[in-house]
Amino acid sequence: MAVEKKAMLGPKMRRLRREHGLTQAQMAEQLGISPSYLNLIEHNQRPVTVPLLLKLAQGFGVDLQGFAEDDDSRMVAGLREVFSDPLFESADLKSQDFRDVVAATPALAAAVVQLYRAYRERCDDVRLLAEQVADRDKLHLIQNPSFPVDEVREMFHVHSNHFPDLEAAAEALWEIATLRSGDLYRGLADYLDAACSVRVRLLPIDVMGHAARRYDRHSRRILVSEMLSQPARVFQLACQIGLLQHRELLDRIADQATLSSDEARRLARLGLANYFAGAVMMPYGRFLEAARAVRYDIDILRQRFDASFEQICHRLTTLQRPGAKGVPFFMIRTDKAGNVSKRFSAAGFNFARFGGACPRWNVHDAFRTPGIIHTQFAEMPDGTAYISIARTVTKSSGGYRVPAQQFAIALGCDVAHAGHLVYGDDLNLENRAAAVPIGVNCRLCPRLDCNQRAFPPLNHRLIVDENTRALSPYLFAAT
Numbered sequence: 001m002a003v004e005k006k007a008m009l010g011p012k013m014r015r016l017r018r019e020h021g022l023t024q025a026q027m028a029e030q031l032g033i034s035p036s037y038l039n040l041i042e043h044n045q046r047p048v049t050v051p052l053l054l055k056l057a058q059g060f061g062v063d064l065q066g067f068a069e070d071d072d073s074r075m076v077a078g079l080r081e082v083f084s085d086p087l088f089e090s091a092d093l094k095s096q097d098f099r100d101v102v103a104a105t106p107a108l109a110a111a112v113v114q115l116y117r118a119y120r121e122r123c124d125d126v127r128l129l130a131e132q133v134a135d136r137d138k139l140h141l142i143q144n145p146s147f148p149v150d151e152v153r154e155m156f157h158v159h160s161n162h163f164p165d166l167e168a169a170a171e172a173l174w175e176i177a178t179l180r181s182g183d184l185y186r187g188l189a190d191y192l193d194a195a196c197s198v199r200v201r202l203l204p205i206d207v208m209g210h211a212a213r214r215y216d217r218h219s220r221r222i223l224v225s226e227m228l229s230q231p232a233r234v235f236q237l238a239c240q241i242g243l244l245q246h247r248e249l250l251d252r253i254a255d256q257a258t259l260s261s262d263e264a265r266r267l268a269r270l271g272l273a274n275y276f277a278g279a280v281m282m283p284y285g286r287f288l289e290a291a292r293a294v295r296y297d298i299d300i301l302r303q304r305f306d307a308s309f310e311q312i313c314h315r316l317t318t319l320q321r322p323g324a325k326g327v328p329f330f331m332i333r334t335d336k337a338g339n340v341s342k343r344f345s346a347a348g349f350n351f352a353r354f355g356g357a358c359p360r361w362n363v364h365d366a367f368r369t370p371g372i373i374h375t376q377f378a379e380m381p382d383g384t385a386y387i388s389i390a391r392t393v394t395k396s397s398g399g400y401r402v403p404a405q406q407f408a409i410a411l412g413c414d415v416a417h418a419g420h421l422v423y424g425d426d427l428n429l430e431n432r433a434a435a436v437p438i439g440v441n442c443r444l445c446p447r448l449d450c451n452q453r454a455f456p457p458l459n460h461r462l463i464v465d466e467n468t469r470a471l472s473p474y475l476f477a478a479t
Contacts, residue, residue, distance in 0.1 A: 010044035011103040016060060017042075031055050044103070063322045074157075075102045077440070078113040084443035084457070085116070117150065148264035152271055153343065155257040161344040162320035163253060163275055169246055170279035184281065184306070185230065188237040192222065196244055200237065202226055210398060215240055227396045231281070231308045238277035243269075246276065275318070281307055282315045288326050291316065295422040296327060298373075298389075298411075310393050313411045317344040327417045332357070332410045336367055341407070358438040358445065359452040363410035366390040370406070377415070377427045379435035381446050388412030389423050 017027045028038040031052060040046040048056075056062050079098040083091060102109045173179070177191035189200040198215075200222045208214070208225040213236040215222050222240050224233055242250065247269070254268035282305050294300045301312045310333070319326030333342035338357065357363065362376035370392040379385045390410040397404035418424030428434045439445025442455040 009048045010042045011106070013038070013048065014042045015106070016056075016062065020060065030059050075106060075109045075113070077444075079109055081440070081444055082113055082116040148259070148261060148267045151257075151259050151261075151264045152268045155254070155259070155268055156271065156344060158257070160320050161317050163272065164321065165249055165253065166242075166246075166272060166276045167279050167284050167321065169242075169249065170276055171283060171285075173241065173280055174283055179280075182306070185234045185237065188234065188241065188280075192237065192241065196220075196241075198222055198240075198244070200224060202233075205398060212236060213240065215243075227398065229308065229396060231306055231311060232396070234281055234306070235274075235277045235311065238280040239273045241280070242273035242276035246273075250276075278311060278315050278318070281305060281311065284319070284321060285324070287315060288319050288324060291319070291326060292420070295420060297422045308393065309391060310407075310409055313409050314342075314344065316411065327413050327420050329411055329413050331412075332363060333407050334363055334410075335405075335407055338364070357441060359454070360436055360438045360450075361410065362388055362390045362436075363408050366392045366408040366410075367406070370394075373423070375423050375427060377429060377435045378412075378438045379432065381437075381439055385415040385429075385432070385435055386412045387415050387418045387421065387424050387427065387429070 017024065020027070022030075024038050024042070025035045028035040031038070032055065033052070037046060041048060076095070076098045079101065080095065082088075083093050083098075098109075101112075173191075177187055177195070179187040179191075192198040192200060198220045202224050204226050208223060208227075211223075212225050212228055212232070213222065222237065224236055228236065250269045250272045251265075253272055254265050257268065259265050259268060287301075287305065290304055291301060294304075296316065298309060298312050301307070302309060305312070307315070313329075313331050316326065317329045317331045320328065330345035331342065332340060332344075334340050334357070340357070361378065362374045365374050366372075372391065374390045376388045376390070377385065378388055388410055389412065390408055392406055392408050395405035395407070413421070415424075415429055418427070418429055437447055437450075439447060439450075442450075442453050443457060445453075446457055447453075448457070
């Protein structure tokens, strides 16, 4: 954490004070400052200095890095995305309006985003129902009122994709099962047999069909498909151990998220079991030490931990243990059509929750040259710069007649951390003109001259001029 930076953290200070039931005068006395100075801090007219941050850590037990990070920006980005909808095109709202709402009433801002998500889900339901009405042979009522996948993604996002209790459980398994690097599959299989009375069987595809793993409760066997790679086999065994031995822990974490349906809770439990599996394959302390030593070189980490490219990238986004944090990465996985099937962020990168990603982002370029790592120096409209790498990954197929799944993985972080990454060595990071201008998505991007724009931006009126054709497919009035 760059604690030498002066942070404007007024809303956080105010919330912290209220959580402790203190007046400004009482909190100021504990911090050794005047009430008037604290008042200025809470109204973002004075920064929170390093000495003051240290006093907060000592007196109120706050995590310095977590407190200094600007998590309000995520909520501001959520509001900005909501009001980018054409539904609100007549509303003359500015970025400062969103920041004011989040600073004053963060709960209200969260409620607005939640309400809009429900609205979008209903719109999708109506569209789907209309399509089904058009094909009367397939007409049926839509029962599910929400999208469990989105709820679970939000749960992981709120936790910054880090779950200390699961990390501790994974570390304990290494001790209890006396696991050894290089023979993890056999070690986990032996542990399942000894501790759970569950045997592991590797079966051919004509028996397993499309299943990668199947747990047979009656015969107490875990059936694993021969089509899985060795890292995938290890992952599936570790995941099953999590489901068998830590179900109460998984359920407790999921219940804290107040998910709206049983389907969402089951999906959350599986996602947390997958997290546990990754933590077993790549134990926190050893993995963080190795990642720092090789400057986050994914190919070296793959060999050292016998893991896939995607598994390594995913694990890198989880290294957020207080006092032992890695580089705060974000990660996204998309298919060729641009559908997002995974997104995690320990950084300040704001993913679009509604709509696609920026077409200038190198995650889309990865499909042009499969298996090759692409690096990119990119800049958001607000001036924030990122370094990003992208590469395709291929999932095991079901044989010749079943096409293999191909995805693109993008992993990135703020350019301030580029010196820790081997991938930043060949990029001209000092020259901001060399950065690729990207945005969250077209609705939220103010770059009017983009020749890859698919939709008009927020708060810009569309101009239709039949006598003018620019590089961009749209012309807009200046605001």
